[in-house]
Each structure stands twice: as C-alpha cells, then as structure tokens.
Amino acid sequence: MRWSRSTSVLRQIAAWLAVGVFFFPIFFWVTTAFKPAYEIFNQPPSVWTFDVTLRNFEEVFGISLGFLRQQEVLPGGGNFYMAPRLLDSLIVGLFSTALAVAVATLAAYALSRMAFRGRHHFVNWVLSTRMMPPVAVAIPMFFIFRDTGLMDTHLGLILVHALMNLPLAVLLMKSFFDDIPAEIDESALIDGASRWLIFRRIVLPMAKGGIAATAVLCFIFSWTEFLFALTLTQTSLKTVPVVSSTFVTSTGTAWGNMAALGAVAMVPAFIFILLVQRHLVRGLTLGSLKQ
Amino acid sequence: MAAVTPHRRWFLSDHPAPWLLPLVAILVVFAIYPLIYNVWLSFHEYASFRRRVEYVGWANWIQLFNDPRMWSSLTVTFIYFFAALALQLVLGMALALLLDADEPGFGLLRGLLTLTLVIPPAVTGMMFLLMEDPQFGVLSWLLNAVGLLTPATPILATPSLALAGVLLADVWQWTPFMVLIFLAGLRGLPPEPYEAAMLDGASWWTVFTRITLPMMAKVIAVAVLIRGIDLFRVFDYIFVMTSGGPGEATYTLSLYAWQQTFSFIKWGYGATLSLLMLVIVLVMANLFIWLAKVRW
Numbered sequence: 001m002r003w004s005r006s007t008s009v010l011r012q013i014a015a016w017l018a019v020g021v022f023f024f025p026i027f028f029w030v031t032t033a034f035k036p037a038y039e040i041f042n043q044p045p046s047v048w049t050f051d052v053t054l055r056n057f058e059e060v061f062g063i064s065l066g067f068l069r070q071q072e073v074l075p076g077g078g079n080f081y082m083a084p085r086l087l088d089s090l091i092v093g094l095f096s097t098a099l100a101v102a103v104a105t106l107a108a109y110a111l112s113r114m115a116f117r118g119r120h121h122f123v124n125w126v127l128s129t130r131m132m133p134p135v136a137v138a139i140p141m142f143f144i145f146r147d148t149g150l151m152d153t154h155l156g157l158i159l160v161h162a163l164m165n166l167p168l169a170v171l172l173m174k175s176f177f178d179d180i181p182a183e184i185d186e187s188a189l190i191d192g193a194s195r196w197l198i199f200r201r202i203v204l205p206m207a208k209g210g211i212a213a214t215a216v217l218c219f220i221f222s223w224t225e226f227l228f229a230l231t232l233t234q235t236s237l238k239t240v241p242v243v244s245s246t247f248v249t250s251t252g253t254a255w256g257n258m259a260a261l262g263a264v265a266m267v268p269a270f271i272f273i274l275l276v277q278r279h280l281v282r283g284l285t286l287g288s289l290k291q
Numbered sequence: 292m293a294a295v296t297p298h299r300r301w302f303l304s305d306h307p308a309p310w311l312l313p314l315v316a317i318l319v320v321f322a323i324y325p326l327i328y329n330v331w332l333s334f335h336e337y338a339s340f341r342r343r344v345e346y347v348g349w350a351n352w353i354q355l356f357n358d359p360r361m362w363s364s365l366t367v368t369f370i371y372f373f374a375a376l377a378l379q380l381v382l383g384m385a386l387a388l389l390l391d392a393d394e395p396g397f398g399l400l401r402g403l404l405t406l407t408l409v410i411p412p413a414v415t416g417m418m419f420l421l422m423e424d425p426q427f428g429v430l431s432w433l434l435n436a437v438g439l440l441t442p443a444t445p446i447l448a449t450p451s452l453a454l455a456g457v458l459l460a461d462v463w464q465w466t467p468f469m470v471l472i473f474l475a476g477l478r479g480l481p482p483e484p485y486e487a488a489m490l491d492g493a494s495w496w497t498v499f500t501r502i503t504l505p506m507m508a509k510v511i512a513v514a515v516l517i518r519g520i521d522l523f524r525v526f527d528y529i530f531v532m533t534s535g536g537p538g539e540a541t542y543t544l545s546l547y548a549w550q551q552t553f554s555f556i557k558w559g560y561g562a563t564l565s566l567l568m569l570v571i572v573l574v575m576a577n578l579f580i581w582l583a584k585v586r587w
Contacts, residue, residue: 103313106310106314144325224412225411242409287587
C-alpha cells in the first residue's frame, strides 16, 4: 500500500513512541545499576539525570574501580559477590546447549530424511514434551536427583536444561534440514556414500547457520530458566535468575546490586539474539514459521 | 569396506534407530520416568511423624476436588491465561501492523523489540517490582501524576490490583514475541488481494478483517499455541513479585503445586496438582492443534 508523506511521518512518530515504551524498563534497569542508593530511593524517581557510581558493579563482581573504600563493610555482609554465579550460569548454559544440539541434530536428520512408520507420531510426541509444565517435571526430578546424587550439581542442571530444550532443538533443526534439498543426499547415496558420511560432510556444513541459531536459542532459554534452577540447586551452584531474588534482605532490597548483576547478565543474551535475527521467528515458533 | 565393526555398521545403514536413540534415551530417562514417578507419588504422601512416604490410595485425587485453594488457584491461572493472551494478541497485532513498513529505522525498532525476550523472567519480575514500588517506583509515580492511582498505593499488595501488576510484566516481556511472529507473517503475505481490494475501494477495517486476518490464521494459531502453553505454567513473575499474595489474589496452579511440595512437605499432593496441570495443558493444547489444524 502507498502512504502519503504526512501518514508516513505520523507512523514514524507512533512507532518510535511505542517501541520507546517497551525499551524504557530496560533503560531504567540498566541506569539503576549505575545509581548510588540515594538516587534509587529518590522521589520523584531520577530517570534522566543522576549521580553516577560504579560501586554496585564493584560489590557484585569483586573488582576495584576506585568507588569503594578499602576495608569498608560490604552490604549484605559480602554475600552480594556474584561472579561465581555468572560462571555457574555459563557452565550450565554452554554444556546443556552442546548436549541438546548434538542429540537434536542427529534425531532431526533422521526425522527429515528417513521414512519410517510412525514418524508423524514421533514428531508429535517430541512436540508434546514441550507442553509438560516445568513444575510437573521438577517435583519428581527433585526426588530422583536426591536419591541419585545429582542434586545440587552442575551435571544435574545441565541434563535437565538439555531435556527442556530438546523439543525446540529437534523441531527447529528438522525445519532447517527440510530446507536442504533431499536430492543432494540421494545422489550421494547412489554414489555409494553412507548416511553418516553424507550427514557429516554435506548436510552439517550446509546447516551451519541453522545450528548456530538453534544453539543461541537453547543457550538463552537455559540462561533465563528459573524453576528448575531454583528447585534442583541448593548451595554449590546457583544461576543468575535464582540469585536475583537473594538481593531482597531483611534490611531492605539492594536494588543497585541487583540491577548491576541483571544488566551484566542481559549483555551476552542481547548480543546473541541480535546475531540470529534472521532465524528468530522460526526459532520462537519451533520451526513452524519461516521468515 | 571389509572390516566394518558392528557398531559402525549401525551408522552406515539407512535405519533411523541409531540417529534417534540418544534422543529417545534422554526423553525416556528424563521425561517418561519422572512422569511415572510423579503418578506413583500422587498415590503416596509423606507422613511427617513417621518420616516416610506411605501409600494413601486415591486420597490426593479426592482432596483435589474438595480443596478451595485448588479451585481459587485454577481460577486465577485461567484469568491470567486469558487476560495475558488477549492483551498480547491485540497489542502484538497493533504493533505489528504499525511496524509493517519499509520506513527508515524500522529495522532497528524491530531489533530493539527482540531484547525483552532474552531477559530472565525472574529479573523482569524484579524490574517491575522496583518500578511498581509504592514509595519510589517510577511507574507508581507516573500513575499518581496522571491521577490513575492514589499516592502510595501498593499495587502488588492491593488484592484488586496485584494480578494486573504481575500481568504488566508478562505483557511487557512477551508482546514483542507476538509482534515479531505477526510481522514475519504480514511481510510474507501476497500483494494481489490488497491490490484488488484497493481497486474496489474497500475500507482499512474491511481489508484487515476480510483479507489480513484470514490469511494470517495459521500464524496467529501457532503464536497462540506456543504462548498459551507458556502462559498456563506461569511461575517466575508470581514467585518473585508477590509469592501468590495478597491472600490468594495471584496464586496460580504452578506456584500452588510447588509450594505444596517444597514449602508444606506435601509431596504427594504437590505431585497430584502438577499432574492436574499436565492433563489440562495436554487436553487444551491438543484440542487447539486439532481445531486450528496446526501441523508441524
């Protein structure tokens, strides 16, 4: 449709305003990380102008940037030191992603290329595991982990996060493999190549972009997951979403520290998601819609 | 190929089994077995005096239907589900229509909208907890300034407002999900029907309801299905923002099942509640897939 010049200007204004409303909470949260306590508790709230400090980052990540005096008593008795928690989140995210993508890629290739009885039902079964409420998995998993020693270990959470991401990874990789013409495989089969060789040498290299997009989404879902991490970890590891609520103490909430951790935790996810914009919609819809 | 070991022959064949085996193994161990365990648990209960799990027959399942808290959390879950879904659908479609143009800068705007999707929902809950604080929250201050809220009203501690306060965080975070999916759908529509409608002089509303919506039916169905599955299990926002309060105003099924198990040590009843959720989700989602003819 053609739009006249004035409608175009109106449309520009409306679009920027609407997206601005959506962007504001992120802006406000990130700036909160740079505010000293008296600015956070200010009335009316300081939004555009405020004193800047890096104290919150120093306390949360145990680094020295000159805003914190030596021997000063840290808020929360030093319990706000969160660098190890970022590492926990990273370990769980990376390994669960690697596991989910590896298993899903193998299965998706078979689902995309090999005809077998009940394939349609198998795909539906994988999809239906996506419907399971996390709480219905977390409750029995808590007891199983308690009895097998997987409780409160990185391995336990890695396995559960991989499980959680498998339906997405399988369906998404299947849709990427479906995009690659099956004739390529068939002509290679006629030439005597094995399925495994075709998969490794021909199909996998062609699906590189799809694998990257799948991996990014799996990592983000593990990075942001809350219920399993809350239920299946106790003291030896904690992920970023879970520790976010520990800044609420009996003497008040350490908003600045919490925002500093939250802001840093958002950065890798922001970068990753912008890298896979092209496949984002396909990923969000489990491979059923293509951009 | 003379010396092919047996395990290599598996991978050389055209049989899907070796390819699917790792997936099936993980799903059986981490999805099917816990499910069976959960069903077993729902017929047992932890007896705190004797410190052991005992068989209780159908007691948990009977209790389910005589438990006023279950009914109230089921109601809250459905109100949350439908309110959030409706708001996200309407807002998402409106924004998608607004952004569906090749104006300069719109690519950047679409990129900015994706950012909300990757924030941990628990952190989003904290963001809105800060903004909705009655004393120094920026949102409370704004609502006071325009006269929508009397000063110092604690949004999340007022029974009539708490659910809306939590919904706001959900709507903020997931409306962009709808926008991005609808935008992809709108961009893929063929131009011919629109050209024909322009020649006929059809109004904007007619074009939207008679051409755009029917052609977008599949896209909307997929978005509703995936968002619906996730809305029904809402836990993170509630847990960090209100813990179900005030009273039972924001008490959802997920939270109830979790608390029964881990706060009240009612392992069997918590398992029963989580199974109730599972049954409702499976029935609703499969019914929707069948009615809307969604296919993967």
